[in-house]
Amino acid sequence: MDAEERVELAVELLAHVEADELPLSDVVDRIETVTTNPTLTRDILDAAELRGVIDREGGTIRTRRGGTYVRFEEQVVRREGEFDCRRCGASISTGHFVRFETGELGPFGSSCIRKVLGRE
Incomplete structure (x- = not known):
């Protein structure tokens, strides 16, 4: 799996998180199931924010897509x-x-x- 595919998969994972708000450490824990590369982790967070999946505020991540939970x-x-x-x-x-x-x-x-x- 290349870097672009990892970014796409991780952003989709974040879009399906079932919490309205999480500490950044919990979000990184989830991203680490896709990659442990710190640069790629930042790219994933940036992509998720640009696409409206999350909002970042300090050490807190707020999800913006309600109702997209994994079935x-x-x-x-x-x-x-x-x-x-x-x-x-x-x-x-x-x-x-x-x-x-x-x-x-x-x-x-x-x-x-x-x-x-x-x-x-």
């Missing part, structure tokens, strides 16, 4: 196999993958998928 039944796919969670690095036998229009993000364990999507 677990339709957008989260479970696969059996040997995986490492993209968020915490744990070995998992059931991977949860989120299908976005721009691509697929995962695998995640059952608790990490909820954290990435803002359900915990």
